[in-house]
Amino acid sequence: MKFSRLIVQVLLVIAVITSIVLSFFIWTNTARYQRGRNIDVTDAETNKNEIPMNQVISPTSVMWHDEDEQYLIYNSNENISLSIQKIMQDWKIGSPKLVTKKDGAYYQKVIQAKNTIQMVYPTAITTNVLGYLLNNDSLKDEDGKKFNRILVNLKDKKDQNIYLANDNNYAVYKAKVRNASAGPITKLVKKANINLKIRLDIMKHGVFTSYANPIKLQSYSYVVNGKKDGEYTTALFDSNANGLVTTEDNGVYSYNYGESKRLVSDHNTDELTFTDYTDTSVPKNQLAFLQRGYQKVINLQDSISNLRLYNANWKNKDLTFREYVEGFPIFKKSQFGSIEIKFSRQGSTEHFVNTVLEVPVPSNQAATKLKSTNDIFKGLQKAGFSLNDIEGLEVGYQWETEADNEKVVDLKPTYYIKIDGHWKAYEDWTNQTAEEE
Amino acid sequence: MDFKRIEVIFLIVFFSLDIFLFLSFRNSQQLVSSTSTNTSTVAEMRKRNISFGSLDSKSGYAYYLGSQPNDDLEENSSKLQDQKVEYEEANHTLASTLDSPISVTSSNRKKIMDEFIKKEKNILYGKNYKYAPQLSSQSQMVYVATSNLGDVYDKTNQLIFTISNGEVLGYTQTYIRSMIILHERQSIKSEKDVITNLYANSEIPNNSKIAYANLAYTKLLEAKGSTIYIPVWFVTIKNKDSKVSTTKKVNAFTGNIIKSSANGDSSYNAQ
Numbered sequence: 029m030k031f032s033r034l035i036v037q038v039l040l041v042i043a044v045i046t047s048i049v050l051s052f053f054i055w056t057n058t059a060r061y062q063r064g065r066n067i068d069v070t071d072a073e074t075n076k077n078e079i080p081m082n083q084v085i086s087p088t089s090v091m092w093h094d095e096d097e098q099y100l101i102y103n104s105n106e107n108i109s110l111s112i113q114k115i116m117q118d119w120k121i122g123s124p125k126l127v128t129k130k131d132g133a134y135y136q137k138v139i140q141a142k143n144t145i146q147m148v149y150p151t152a153i154t155t156n157v158l159g160y161l162l163n164n165d166s167l168k169d170e171d172g173k174k175f176n177r178i179l180v181n182l183k184d185k186k187d188q189n190i191y192l193a194n195d196n197n198y199a200v201y202k203a204k205v206r207n208a209s210a211g212p213i214t215k216l217v218k219k220a221n222i223n224l225k226i227r228l229d230i231m232k233h234g235v236f237t238s239y240a241n242p243i244k245l246q247s248y249s250y251v252v253n254g255k256k257d258g259e260y261t262t263a264l265f266d267s268n269a270n271g272l273v274t275t276e277d278n279g280v281y282s283y284n285y286g287e288s289k290r291l292v293s294d295h296n297t298d299e300l301t302f303t304d305y306t307d308t309s310v311p312k313n314q315l316a317f318l319q320r321g322y323q324k325v326i327n328l329q330d331s332i333s334n335l336r337l338y339n340a341n342w343k344n345k346d347l348t349f350r351e352y353v354e355g356f357p358i359f360k361k362s363q364f365g366s367i368e369i370k371f372s373r374q375g376s377t378e379h380f381v382n383t384v385l386e387v388p389v390p391s392n393q394a395a396t397k398l399k400s401t402n403d404i405f406k407g408l409q410k411a412g413f414s415l416n417d418i419e420g421l422e423v424g425y426q427w428e429t430e431a432d433n434e435k436v437v438d439l440k441p442t443y444y445i446k447i448d449g450h451w452k453a454y455e456d457w458t459n460q461t462a463e464e465e
Numbered sequence: 466m467d468f469k470r471i472e473v474i475f476l477i478v479f480f481s482l483d484i485f486l487f488l489s490f491r492n493s494q495q496l497v498s499s500t501s502t503n504t505s506t507v508a509e510m511r512k513r514n515i516s517f518g519s520l521d522s523k524s525g526y527a528y529y530l531g532s533q534p535n536d537d538l539e540e541n542s543s544k545l546q547d548q549k550v551e552y553e554e555a556n557h558t559l560a561s562t563l564d565s566p567i568s569v570t571s572s573n574r575k576k577i578m579d580e581f582i583k584k585e586k587n588i589l590y591g592k593n594y595k596y597a598p599q600l601s602s603q604s605q606m607v608y609v610a611t612s613n614l615g616d617v618y619d620k621t622n623q624l625i626f627t628i629s630n631g632e633v634l635g636y637t638q639t640y641i642r643s644m645i646i647l648h649e650r651q652s653i654k655s656e657k658d659v660i661t662n663l664y665a666n667s668e669i670p671n672n673s674k675i676a677y678a679n680l681a682y683t684k685l686l687e688a689k690g691s692t693i694y695i696p697v698w699f700v701t702i703k704n705k706d707s708k709v710s711t712t713k714k715v716n717a718f719t720g721n722i723i724k725s726s727a728n729g730d731s732s733y734n735a736q
Contacts, residue, residue: 036472043479050486105528107649251688333651354649387695388647389688390531436688 081322082113082161085337087147087178089237089355091226092217095142098227100237101220102355108216109147109355115212117162122204124155124173124192132230135198138191139228139235143183145213150350150357151339152176152194154314155201173201182210182217195235222354233419238401242464245441247393248353248425252437253331254382257281257293257300263327264302265289298382302328305375310345321347321369324378328367331386334358338365345371351385353425358385359444359451360427389436396441397464398423404443404454404462411458413447420446426453506661510669514705517675520657526650527696527717530614530682532621532641534692538589546586548635557621559589559638566632571603578606578626578633590640594624599677599701599712604628609681614644618681618699621692644682644694653680653717659698662720668713669702676710677701680717697723 087109092101101108128134139146152174159167175192188208192201225240261272265285273284279295292301311317318340325332338350338357350365351358360366360381367380399407405415425439443454443462454462507520538559539552547564569577575596582591594608600618601607608624610617617623622641626633654662656678663669678701682694696717703710714723 033469033472036469036476040472040476040479043476043483046483047479047486050483050490054486054490103649105646105650106526249689251686251693387685387688387693388529388531389693390533390645390647390691392689433689 078326079332079335081319083110084322084325084332084335084349085149085153085157085161085318086110086113087149088336088352088357089148091146091148091228091237092220093140093142093144093146097225098140100222100224100226100239100355101217102222103216103220104222104354106216106219108220111216112145112147112213113162116208117164119162119164119208120206121162121164121167121190122206123166123169124201124203126173127191127200127202129199130197132198135193135200136228136230138179138193138200139177141179141181144179144181145217146177146179146193149176149337151337152196153318153340155192156313157315157318158192160315160319167203173199175199175201180210180213182214231418232416236401236421239398239423240400240402242397242400242403243423244395244397245356245423246354246395247391247441248439249389249391249393250385250437250439251387251389251435252383253386253435254298254384257283257291260293260300260302260328261285261291264291264304293382300380300382302378302380303375304377307371307376308373310371310373314340314342317342317345317371318347320371321349324369324376325349325367328378328380329384331384334385335366353385353439356424356441357422357444358425358427358439359453383437385437391438393438393440398441398443398462399464401443403464404445407454407458407460408445411460413457417447418445419449420444420451422446422451506664507657510661510664513671515664515669515671515673515675516705517660517678520655520660522655522657524652524655524658527653527680527682528614528650529647530644530694531647531691532644532694533690534621535640535642537642538638538640541589544585544589548587557639559640560635561638562635563633566634568632569628570631574606574628574633578608582608582624588624588636588638591624593640597679599679599699606633610641612644614646614682615696616679616681617641617644617683617694618679618697619683619694621684641692647693651718653696654698654715654720656680656698658720659715659717660700663700663713663715663722666722668722670704672705674703674705675700676703677712683714 090101090108090112092099153176155167155173155175156169159165159169173192174196175194177193177195179191179193181187188205189202190205192203193199224243227238227240229236229238261283265272265283275282281293281295283291283293288304288306290303290305294300311320318337321337325335329335334351334353335349336352337347339348341347347369348365349367364379366384367378370377401421404421405418408418409415422444423441424444426442428438428440430436430438444451445454445457447457454460510517534557536554536557538557542550542552542559545561548561549564550559550561552559567577567581579596582588582594585591588594593610593612595611595616597607597609597616597618600609604627606626606628608626610622621639624636624638626636628634660669660675660678669675677699679699680696681699683697685693685695687693698715698717699712700715701710701712715721716723
């Protein structure tokens with residue numbers, strides 16, 4: 029009697045424990061099941077004809093410092109920065125630790141270190157965003173650490189770290205790396221077919237890339253394409269075209285979709301502004317900020333393989349994208365770049381240029397030889413600007429429409445200088461040519 | 466005694482609960498495994514009697530290429546022997562009639578013509594061309610230009626032999642001296658992406674065979690006196706009953722299906 033009762037009790041305990049264990053599994057498993065479905069959805073999305081986010085948000089210039097000199101490098105057959113990013117996806121990068129902050133002299137040493145490759149973003153991003161772009165979990169949890177340079181020493185075997193540096197506050201972070209080898213990157217450096225000698229100078233308004241000697245750069249030509257207003261309204265408004273109000277005033281067309289959405293297309297300047305008054309949530313973190321910006325960009329334009337994030341202003345919730353050619357930004361006739369996106373509680377605004385680069389065509393223009401950066405500074409001083417006025421300096425491509433063929437643009441290199449918050453070509457500031465005579 | 470009965474009832478209840486939980490646990494796991502995507506499309510295609518070899522899922526890289534027209538064929542046409550040649554400036558095309566036709570059979574024609582084009586007195590720049598069975602037919606043998614960048618399937622860079630009654634009568638030829646890379650390499654769609662996409666767009670009928678799937682450069686447009694080429698997947702689908710073949714073209718950069726216009730030129734359609 030007693031024995032059988034014991035068995036019943038033991039079995040009961042086992043049954044209860046099994047049910048608890050099973051329910052636990054089901055709970056966690058349904059979670060996994062749901063996550064599995066999400067992954068499926070994102071897979072289907074990346075299968076579409078889309079440029080991945082880590083191409084739009086990627087470093088635009090790559091610099092290599094050998095034993096003696098520092099060079100800006102580029103390979104016109106293969107984008108070095110995208111290739112290095114691909115290599116880095118296999119690295120195991122630990123969480124970054126602060127080395128120093130606000131020490132300009134030390135910072136200069138870091139960004140001028142020998143045998144080091146550095147990739148420079150046009151604007152600072154956070155380690156969390158980098159973790160997302162590289163699909164690296166240990167970086168993903170880190171929030172708030174901002175940087176715009178990634179530095180890797182390719183020769184020093186004892187230094188198993190990558191360094192992240194931020195031009196804005198001279199912060200340097202160091203992160204341990206495993207499962208990495210310098211070999212593939214060294215190979216990419218050797219394959220570069222553009223090597224321009226540079227010096228990185230810390231000035232009042234940040235770090236400037238100075239070209240020590242006059243530089244010879246190719247001109248490029250592209251077939252450009254734009255969309256009709258109707259294509260934007262179908263994509264941006266809910267496809268239902270009823271209730272669309274159109275007004276026209278001196279070539280400025282406005283399309284209103286009720287009170288909620290509005291597209292203004294200026295046919296004189298080829299610029300459009302789209303406002304979505306229903307999109308009133310402001311991104312809560314840096315990653316969401318960039319992800320939502322990226323989503324808006326791919327909704328807006330089809331041909332974005334040359335587009336890069338140019339500036340991210342977290343304070344104003346404002347993103348700027350610009351087209352790049354061979355590692356240099358293109359300055360169109362507009363002030364803001366190619367696409368500007370702003371989030372606010374009143375709704376999001378997208379301001380963009382209709383025309384985009386589509387197909388490269390051989391250029392029949394000769395290469396341009398630009399003055400050294402030092403000569404540019406001298407010219408600016410002669411024109412009455414002090415060095416402290418210069419907020420930014422960049423070699424970029426000027427957008428020139430061909431008179432006889434408006435489907436083709438010529439891109440010609442020149443110096444662009446930012447003074448008083450405005451980017452303008454050197455010619456426009458000084459009435460002098462930036463070309464070496 | 467009562468307490469013991471309660472224990473037994475509890476035991477039964479919990480056991481049945483365990484069985485229920487176990488079953489639902491297994492169910493949810495099966496749901497997980499059924500959510501895999503692309504492989505199922507491939508299985509579905511096989512089920513619909515569409516046959517094809519193994520599909521390469523590796524996506525590679527390709528370029529935008531550019532070339533400028535030249536008249537090298539005309540300038541060197543005096544090197545050709547035992548044939549009557551005509552040159553058309555507008556299309557930069559050389560047309561030749563052989564003095565003595567070459568007899569071929571469908572089984573040996575590749576071997577004979579491969580040998581023939583190697584000699585400069587027969588064909589100019591013959592070493593730059595390669596036989597392309599995908600573009601050829603009973604009455605035409607098409608040789609395409611090939612280089613380290615890849616093959617070019619385009620009438621601006623081709624060698625076509627005309628065959629009639631088992632005899633090669635002559636040929637037309639176009640030639641491009643060199644292609645230049647216009648832009649850094651870009652990733653392209655894999656063979657598997659392209660074929661599953663064609664299937665999803667109802668471009669591959671049931672009961673058919675994918676005879677060829679080749680990646681080659683083809684003309685996209687002309688601008689500023691140059692011709693621009695892009696990589697395109699040429700997929701030939703053969704109906705198993707009617708034996709009729711159709712070739713679909715897919716832009717390898719974007720994955721978009723290129724619709725051919727009436728004059729045979731692939732119309733420019735990058736979106």
